[in-house]
Amino acid sequence: MVRVVAPAGCGKTTVAAEWAAHTDGPVMWVTLDHHDDDPMTLALHIAQAAIDAGGPNPELSEAMR
Secondary structure, eight states, X not given: OOOOOXXXXXXXXXXXXXXXXXXXXXXXXXXXXXXXXSHHHHHHHHXXXXXXXXXXXXXXXXXXX
């Protein structure tokens, strides 16, 4: 897992997008803001990102619908 944290305008998105473009594995991209400080909301964002990245659990995909 890679987590990118830095102040606004430091190039986080650019660096992460470049890295993602050159990796062979699946990439999950989750963008958070102050509205996402609830643990359930965070879990739902991560679960959806796993599904979008081709997560191996079809039951999770069905539960999110």
